[in-house]
Amino acid sequence: MQNQVKKIIKKYRVKDVFTPSTPAKHSFVEREQKTSNSLVKALSTPGKQIIIYGHSGSGKTSLLLKTLERTYDKYIITRCMEGMSFENLIADGFSGLGKYYTEEKTNTKGFKVAPEVSASFLGIQAKLNMEMTSSAAEKQKLLLPPQLTPQQLAKFFGEIKACWVLEDFHKIHPSEKKKASQLMKVFMDTSVEYEDVKLIAIGAVNAGRLVIEYDKEMNNRVSEIHVPLMNSEQLRKIILKGEDLLNINFSYDAIDKIVNISSGLASICHQLCLNICFNRDIMETSDLGEKLTVSDVDAAIEEYIEERSDTLKSQFDKAVKKNKKEDNTNEIKELLSVFCRTDTAEITYEELQTYLSTPPKKFPLHKVKNYLNELQAPDRGEVIVLDNHSGKYSICDPFVKSYAKCKIKQSGNLNMNISAQHFKSILFDEILAAFHKQIHLDVNNLDIESMENFDFDED
Numbered sequence: 001m002q003n004q005v006k007k008i009i010k011k012y013r014v015k016d017v018f019t020p021s022t023p024a025k026h027s028f029v030e031r032e033q034k035t036s037n038s039l040v041k042a043l044s045t046p047g048k049q050i051i052i053y054g055h056s057g058s059g060k061t062s063l064l065l066k067t068l069e070r071t072y073d074k075y076i077i078t079r080c081m082e083g084m085s086f087e088n089l090i091a092d093g094f095s096g097l098g099k100y101y102t103e104e105k106t107n108t109k110g111f112k113v114a115p116e117v118s119a120s121f122l123g124i125q126a127k128l129n130m131e132m133t134s135s136a137a138e139k140q141k142l143l144l145p146p147q148l149t150p151q152q153l154a155k156f157f158g159e160i161k162a163c164w165v166l167e168d169f170h171k172i173h174p175s176e177k178k179k180a181s182q183l184m185k186v187f188m189d190t191s192v193e194y195e196d197v198k199l200i201a202i203g204a205v206n207a208g209r210l211v212i213e214y215d216k217e218m219n220n221r222v223s224e225i226h227v228p229l230m231n232s233e234q235l236r237k238i239i240l241k242g243e244d245l246l247n248i249n250f251s252y253d254a255i256d257k258i259v260n261i262s263s264g265l266a267s268i269c270h271q272l273c274l275n276i277c278f279n280r281d282i283m284e285t286s287d288l289g290e291k292l293t294v295s296d297v298d299a300a301i302e303e304y305i306e307e308r309s310d311t312l313k314s315q316f317d318k319a320v321k322k323n324k325k326e327d328n329t330n331e332i333k334e335l336l337s338v339f340c341r342t343d344t345a346e347i348t349y350e351e352l353q354t355y356l357s358t359p360p361k362k363f364p365l366h367k368v369k370n371y372l373n374e375l376q377a378p379d380r381g382e383v384i385v386l387d388n389h390s391g392k393y394s395i396c397d398p399f400v401k402s403y404a405k406c407k408i409k410q411s412g413n414l415n416m417n418i419s420a421q422h423f424k425s426i427l428f429d430e431i432l433a434a435f436h437k438q439i440h441l442d443v444n445n446l447d448i449e450s451m452e453n454f455d456f457d458e459d
């Protein structure tokens, strides 16, 4: 009842507190010291370039933005997309600087740019604008004004003491990436003259080198920072912060359920909390101190499945589709079924091989590595993730895992011709069952013998 008498000092909108699709705002929780300290140190070290990597949704952008707020006055973000050329990248970074160079006349931000640098910026800007309007209609490739070299761009960043963030850098085509690693070198060299200039590349991959392959000579001047998935304590804190800001109150078992189902992914935690609030008509900080229970969580999960069912379907279909040369759908399903064991959260390559080679199975073991690599790529929906630190593989999130389990079960049962609605209810039961069986049991407990009896119908 404590919340009911709480004096509401400030009201927050629920959508600013629970942010499933955008970087964390008011409910930002501190990350592990090691990660945040390395980032602050790298941001504060002149000349140090930064690569931030980790599982999609692990909180890379949120952590960087929060840390930049504390360390840098200005930063430009370029969101990389597939098909983006090196020239597009440079043009985007340059355009991002525009507001600072044009604001310079009014000097609202209280910084001074040397007049000759400003003049050179505005000259290039005029040429680039012309090129961009004509190139859309007439040309395939953007031609940068010759004065807009990577060196010059780095100087423009340096002059206003800004750093440049390249988001989703893993999406850039390998041929363009090579040039971009040179860009990192240019920024590094420019820091001799301008100490704040810095390039930060972020990639949803499991090794820093997969974001940018930089030269060995740069080893000591690049900081690779891994952002892991969130632990239960951090997820719990998101909910507790939300409770505090919105004056609501989740029961203990409701919190446990959200934390467990989220499986390290804060976006699931935010989405479930948001669904719960919306379902209970809570749009902003409550005056009443509403109590939220497990049945609110169940309704939110059901809704979440409903919202994601198309995405889950297309992700699974991508994962098991035939390839051009042969129909390997059944082999991929068999491989995925190992992960679908409710008590198999993460698994090593060796454990997978052991399971797949246990008679009467006749899995072509030489293909396992290839399949695992393919299943991590966008072409197969990125359904498998490899944790480079532990060397273990797992299915990317519990919803995909439960979906795969239900689908494999369905396709193994020829009489199981069910409606989409019925399928969703099976999926819902499966997700709750997975929650009850604690999907994150230690892989050391993996019992190969019991997996032999793996039968979906018994669950």
Ligand SMILES: Nc1ncnc2c1ncn2[C@@H]1O[C@H](COP(=O)(O)OP(=O)(O)OP(=O)(O)O)[C@@H](O)[C@H]1O
Pocket: 019, 020, 021, 022, 023, 024, 025, 027, 028, 029, 030, 031, 054, 055, 056, 057, 058, 059, 060, 061, 062, 063, 203, 204, 238, 265, 266, 267, 270
């Ligand atoms: N420290 C945090 N505290 C609270 N919520 C967080 C935190 N970090 C991330 N989140 C939430 O997790 C989700 C993913 O965050 P974010 O976009 O920062 O991850 P990301 O690693 O950059 O993802 P992607 O690889 O898809 O770009 C969002 O819902 C965000 O609000």
Ligand SMILES: [Mg+2]
Pocket: 060, 061, 062, 167, 202
């Ligand atoms: Mg991000």
